[in-house]
Amino acid sequence: MPARPILLKGGRVLDPSRNVDEIADVLVADGRIVSSAGNAGRVDDAEEIDCKGSIISPGFIDVHCHLREPGREDVETIATGARAAAAGGFTAVCAMPNTDPVTDNQAAVGFIIRQAQRADAARVHVIGAISVGQKGERLAEFGEMVAAGAVAMSDDGKPVVSAQLMRTALEYARSFSIPVIDHCEEPTLAHGGSMNEGIVSARLGLKGIPSEAEEIMVIRDILLARRTGGHVHLAHMSTHGSVELIRWGKERGINVTAEVCPHHISLTEDRIGSYDTNAKMNPPLRTAKDVESLREAVKDGTIDMIATDHAPHHYDEKEREFADAPNGIVGLETALAVSVTNLVATGHIDFRTLIDKMSCAPARLFGLPGGSLAKGVAADITVFDPGASWRVEPADFQSKGRNTPYAGMTLTGRAIATIVGGRVVYSFGQSTANARASRA
Amino acid sequence: MTSALGKDLLDLESLSPEQIRLILDTAEPFKEISERAIKKVPALRGSTIVNLFFENSTRTRISFEFAEKRLSADTVNVSSSGSSVSKGETLVDTARNLEAMRIDMVVIRHGASGAAAFLAERIESNVINAGDGTHEHPTQGLLDILTLRDKLGDLSGRRVCICGDVLHSRVARSNIWGLKHVGAEVAVCGPRSLLPNAIEELGVTVFERIEEAIEWADALNILRLQFERMTGGYIPSSREYNRVFGVTRERLEKAPRDILILHPGPMNRGVEIDSDVADGPHSVILHQVTNGVAIRMAVLYLLAGGKPELAEAAKGTTR
Numbered sequence: 092m093p094a095r096p097i098l099l100k101g102g103r104v105l106d107p108s109r110n111v112d113e114i115a116d117v118l119v120a121d122g123r124i125v126s127s128a129g130n131a132g133r134v135d136d137a138e139e140i141d142c143k144g145s146i147i148s149p150g151f152i153d154v155h156c157h158l159r160e161p162g163r164e165d166v167e168t169i170a171t172g173a174r175a176a177a178a179g180g181f182t183a184v185c186a187m188p189n190t191d192p193v194t195d196n197q198a199a200v201g202f203i204i205r206q207a208q209r210a211d212a213a214r215v216h217v218i219g220a221i222s223v224g225q226k227g228e229r230l231a232e233f234g235e236m237v238a239a240g241a242v243a244m245s246d247d248g249k250p251v252v253s254a255q256l257m258r259t260a261l262e263y264a265r266s267f268s269i270p271v272i273d274h275c276e277e278p279t280l281a282h283g284g285s286m287n288e289g290i291v292s293a294r295l296g297l298k299g300i301p302s303e304a305e306e307i308m309v310i311r312d313i314l315l316a317r318r319t320g321g322h323v324h325l326a327h328m329s330t331h332g333s334v335e336l337i338r339w340g341k342e343r344g345i346n347v348t349a350e351v352c353p354h355h356i357s358l359t360e361d362r363i364g365s366y367d368t369n370a371k372m373n374p375p376l377r378t379a380k381d382v383e384s385l386r387e388a389v390k391d392g393t394i395d396m397i398a399t400d401h402a403p404h405h406y407d408e409k410e411r412e413f414a415d416a417p418n419g420i421v422g423l424e425t426a427l428a429v430s431v432t433n434l435v436a437t438g439h440i441d442f443r444t445l446i447d448k449m450s451c452a453p454a455r456l457f458g459l460p461g462g463s464l465a466k467g468v469a470a471d472i473t474v475f476d477p478g479a480s481w482r483v484e485p486a487d488f489q490s491k492g493r494n495t496p497y498a499g500m501t502l503t504g505r506a507i508a509t510i511v512g513g514r515v516v517y518s519f520g521q522s523t524a525n526a527r528a529s530r531a
Numbered sequence: 532m533t534s535a536l537g538k539d540l541l542d543l544e545s546l547s548p549e550q551i552r553l554i555l556d557t558a559e560p561f562k563e564i565s566e567r568a569i570k571k572v573p574a575l576r577g578s579t580i581v582n583l584f585f586e587n588s589t590r591t592r593i594s595f596e597f598a599e600k601r602l603s604a605d606t607v608n609v610s611s612s613g614s615s616v617s618k619g620e621t622l623v624d625t626a627r628n629l630e631a632m633r634i635d636m637v638v639i640r641h642g643a644s645g646a647a648a649f650l651a652e653r654i655e656s657n658v659i660n661a662g663d664g665t666h667e668h669p670t671q672g673l674l675d676i677l678t679l680r681d682k683l684g685d686l687s688g689r690r691v692c693i694c695g696d697v698l699h700s701r702v703a704r705s706n707i708w709g710l711k712h713v714g715a716e717v718a719v720c721g722p723r724s725l726l727p728n729a730i731e732e733l734g735v736t737v738f739e740r741i742e743e744a745i746e747w748a749d750a751l752n753i754l755r756l757q758f759e760r761m762t763g764g765y766i767p768s769s770r771e772y773n774r775v776f777g778v779t780r781e782r783l784e785k786a787p788r789d790i791l792i793l794h795p796g797p798m799n800r801g802v803e804i805d806s807d808v809a810d811g812p813h814s815v816i817l818h819q820v821t822n823g824v825a826i827r828m829a830v831l832y833l834l835a836g837g838k839p840e841l842a843e844a845a846k847g848t849t850r
Contacts, residue, residue, distance in 0.1 A: 282763075293727035294544065296644035296666030296701060301728075365652075366645030410623055412643030414664070 094514045095138050096120040098131055099474060102142025106149055107447040108455075108463040117147050119470040122513035127464040138515070142474055145507050148446045149462050150182025150471035152453035155247070155272070155326055155350060155398035156423060158184075158215070160206065161199075162191025167403040167491045169206040169215060172423070175401070175490035176213035177517035179423040180506030182471035183214035183461055184401075188225070189248035195220035195231040197239035204240050212516045213509070214471070216459060221246045221260045221271060227253060230263060237267045242457055245272035247326055250308055252278055257312060261321030270322040270348070270457060275308035275333070276300075276374065285414045287375045291360045297413060302330040302381070305374055309333045313340035313347050324456075325349040327400050329374040331384035338393050348456050349388075350398040353422060353429035354496065356385050362496055368409045368416035370496045372402065386439045389448060395456055397448045399426045403492025421492040425483060427475060429497065431504030435477075442477060470513040479505040534836045539651040539658040542667040543709040551712050555677050557829035557839045558822070564601060565824055574832055575602035578635045583625070584610045584661070585641040590796055591661050591671075594820070595638050598827035604636075622649060630654040636831065639663070644701075657834040665699050671795055672705030674826040676713060678819045679750055682791055687714035692744040694778065695754030695803050696725045698765070702795045706752055707735055720744035721776060724765040741776045745783060750791035753778055753804050769802045779805045783813065791815050 099117040104127055106112075116131035117124065127147075158172035167175075169186070176184045186203055188194035194203060200217045207215030219236035223229045225246045233244055244264055251257040251273055264271045281304040286292050288299025309325060313336060316323040325337065328349050340347045354372065359379050362370040370376060388394040402419025409416050422429075430449070434440050440448075450473070454462025461471045482501050485493040509517035535553055536546075543551070564570055580599045584592050592608065599606040611625075622641075629637060636657040639647050644664030651658035662668040676686070683689055691710050697703040697719050710717045711734060718736040719726060720743070731737060738744040744751065756772060766772055773779075783790065792804070792814045800806045809816060833839070 288728060290729040290732045293729045293733065294704070296664050296704060365648050407621070410621070412622060412641070412649060413645045414643050 094122075095136055096134055097510065097513065097515065098134050098137040098139045099142045099147050099472070100139055102145045102147035102474060104128070104147045104464065105442055105446055106464040107443050108149065108451045109465060111464070112443060117464065117472065119472070119510065119513045122470055124464055124466055124468055124470050126466060140474065140508055144478070145474050145476050146442060147464070148473045148475065149450040149464050150473045150509070150511065151180050151427070151449040152459060152461055153181050153184040153399050153401070153423065153426070154243075154396060154453045154457055156184045156186060156401035157189065157403070157419070158186045159403060160190065161202065166405050169203060170210035170212070171489060171491050172401070173207055173210040173212035173215055174517075175421070175423040175488065177509045177511070178489045178506065178522065179425070180427050180473040180475050180509055181213050181423060182473060182509060182511045183216060183459065184423070185216045185218050185242060185457070187218050187245060187247045188220040193220050193225050195223050195225070197232065197235040200236050200239040200241050212511070214511060216240070216242045218243045218245050218272065220244065221251060222256065225249055227251060227256060230256070230259060233263055233267055233269070237269060241269070242459060243270045243272055243324070245274070245326070247272060247274040250274050250276040250278060254311055254315065258315045258319060261315055261319040261323060265319065265321045268458065270324040272324045272326050273308065273312050274326050275305045275312065277304045277307045280304040280307070285371060286363060287360045287377045289360060289378060291363065295363070295366065300375055302332050302377065305330050306332040306336060309336045313337070313345055316340070316347050317343070317345045320346065322346045322348065327352050327355065327374055327398070328385065328394065329355045329377055329381060331381045334384045334388040334393055337388070341393065348395045349393070350396045351385050351389060351394045352398060352400045353426045353433070354420065356382055356389065357429050357433040358496060366413040367496070368411065368413055369420060369494050369498070371413065371416055371418055372400070372420050373418040386434060386437070389434060390439045390444070395448070396452045397426065397430055399423055401490070403490055404494050406493060409494050420494050420496055421488065421490050423490060424488050425495060425497050425502065427506060428481070428502035428504040431477060432502045436503060470510055472510040473506060474508040475504060475506045477504055479503065481505055534834050536830075536833050538834075539647075540669055540830055540834060541647050541651055541658065541660045543669045543672045543705045543712065544667065546712060548712045548714070551673070551676070551709060553839060554673055554826065554829050554833065555680060557833055558677055558825040561825040561828040561832070562822070564828070565821065570601050571603055572601065573603045574837060575599070575604040575835055578604040578835060579633070580604045580606050580636040580638065580831070581629055581634050582606060582608045583629070583637055583639045584608070585639075585646075586662070588640055588662070590820070591640065594823045595661060595827050597824050598831060601824070602828055602831060604831070622646065623653060626650050626653045630656060636834065659830060659834065662701050665701050667705045667708075668701040669705050670823070670827050670830060671702050672709040673830070674819055674823045675706055675752060675793055675795070676709050677822045677826055678793060678815050679791065681818070681822070682815060683749060686710070688716065690716045690718065690747055690749045691752060692718040692720055692738065692748040692750070693752045693754065694720045694741065694744060694776065696757050697721055697730065697754070698725045698727050699757050700754050703754060707733060718744060718747065722766055741778060741782060742785070745786045745790065748790055749788065750793060751778060752793040752795070754795065755797065756799055756803050769799070773802050777803060777805060778808050780807045780811065783808055789813060793819055796820070
């Protein structure tokens with residue numbers, strides 16, 4: 092049965108792709124945007140959503156998350172991950188291939204796409220592995236994976252250690268017009284480290300990962316992108332030095348794009364406190380100087396997009412000695428609020444730029460559908476309240492993961508409704524009603 | 532039970548100068564008990580204490596055991612090697628099991644930095660850190676400071692240089708914090724590859740050469756070159772280490788004053804310290820060991836809620 096038309100009434104329609112910023116109604120029917128300007132008047136049979144005080148934006152797209160299925164369905168499934176994404180305002184995510192088995196072939200790509208369709212929440216695009224099994228030895232079948240629907244390639248979780256393999260991957264990916272995403276970490280420098288190398292690691296007696304472990308691979312990848320003409324996308328940038336190198340590359344017209352995660356523009360290594368494993372991830376939280384540099388980089392465009400690196404882990408796995416705990420935190424449901432609180436409220440960027448980083452740029456730079464509220468396009472829309480203040484309660488997450496460093500914090504900015512292909516896949520009002528009902 | 536030290540002793544970084552002084556002062560009467568024929572006082576009679584040692588240690592464990600028994604506590608030793616991951620039972624479960632047995636105190640040594648705090652956050656028993664990874668070894672720091680105080684008196688402005696593998700040393704970190712809290716000037720000396728990059732930010736002077744350290748210091752605390760902690764060539768060889776950084780009699784003879792020599796043990800004779808220095812007139816190494824038992828008695832006593840004034844009286848009865 093086709094969905095009813097949806098009428099989003101009186102919101103601030105903010106669409107950087109068309110330079111639009113005005114109060115208007117948005118009408119959605121048959122999965123597409125019918126109109127996104129002016130007053131739509133009365134529409135028969137439409138589901139009306141009052142958007143007064145909210146921003147209506149092209150749907151957010153997260154180009155970096157870990158959905159754990161296949162292999163670790165105990166910590167997240169494609170369904171729970173897609174629902175978590177929707178709850179965070181994301182209409183689409185890109186799932187990293189470090190699953191078990193690794194997503195390095197067309198059948199695996201197809202499986203994830205089908206699971207996502209069944210989940211019927213946010214869209215899930217598939218990122219295929221660069222190398223078979225992510226072992227860093229042989230190229231995986233990019234062509235077949237792209238034909239099956241893959242949108243990019245990455246060995247994330249791990250760095251591409253061999254420069255020769257990275258070079259070949261960039262060249263081969265050019266034939267399919269897809270980006271190669273690298274997790275920049277020089278393994279011998281980073282080996283054994285569990286947090287940033289600096290004053291805090293010296294105090295806590297933990298082996299540190301120096302910033303250079305990231306920067307060495309950043310410049311390597313930029314140079315290889317120059318040599319090959321391929322598109323390299325640098326995942327989860329975390330250091331001041333990386334920002335300077337990306338600027339260098341972009342000034343020379345090299346096809347390098349970069350993402351930053353909300354945690355790296357909001358938290359420093361001090362958040363680890365007394366060995367809190369919910370502040371442990373890779374790359375690690377760094378210093379105030381790195382945070383400020385990354386914020387400025389978001390502002391001046393050196394950083395193109397905000398991605399979450401959503402990485403759920405089981406409670407038992409994180410409930411361990413710091414050095415033994417796995418790296419990663421969840422992020423889909425806090426990304427918007429952390430970004431608003433630490434980039435917009437601080438005055439670094441405005442909402443237009445935020446939406447560009449979270450929607451338009453991912454769509455444009457990865458060749459994904461979305462990123463626009465133009466008439467006739469598929470209705471992937473995020474409605475969010477830019478001023479809503481709320482307390483992060485991990486127990487209320489849609490994600491199976493509870494590993495967040497923001498537990499108990501009050502943040503600003505929250506998704507009110509998430510619409511994918513013209514259907515409401517998340518509604519804040521409905522979700523609080525459900526939560527209340529389940530607690531009654 | 533609330534004590535002047537709180538529930539646990541996890542590190543020296545978070546102690547105040549007053550708390551450190553309290554522990555040192557409380558150790559004084561306990562020194563005397565170890566000199567008697569019957570080395571026992573009933574201060575902790577009926578208390579149950581578990582020594583939970585995940586890393587090999589003879590010296591520290593025995594020292595704690597003597598401290599506990601001399602206070603008349605009931606002690607149990609549990610040793611386990613390897614991290615909780617490889618050994619099956621997690622640290623969380625170990626903690627809960629101990630708590631279920633209503634243990635009063637746990638003394639823990641573990642290979643992971645932060646393990647003592649991890650345990651302390653999850654059980655109600657008092658937790659004493661007997662060394663966690665490369666983070667801290669607070670009772671060692673305290674006994675080093677007590678030994679220095681015995682010989683030098685007030686430590687304000689006194690110069691102590693920690694020599695060796697500071698990067699991997701929990702003893703070094705505890706010493707740095709403890710000494711700074713009591714007003715001493717702290718320096719380190721060793722190859723840069725064995726010093727944390729940010730060491731100067733901790734308020735510590737760096738000497739590149741042992742000769743400079745000897746010229747400057749009132750006392751040297753010489754660390755063992757820890758072969759088992761070095762996960763890959765930080766220095767080329769122990770031979771070179773001794774040639775460049777070893778505390779030898781020849782080097783010590785050039786000291787402008789009588790320098791005290793400390794070492795937490797066990798020593799690699801001929802590597803970081805030569806035998807004629809270790810056994811020589813400046814060495815207070817064995818004095819450190821004796822003080823170790825007294826310090827541990829003081830810590831256990833204070834955490835159990837013992838009043839410092841009563842420590843003096845506690846040494847009275849000898850049943």
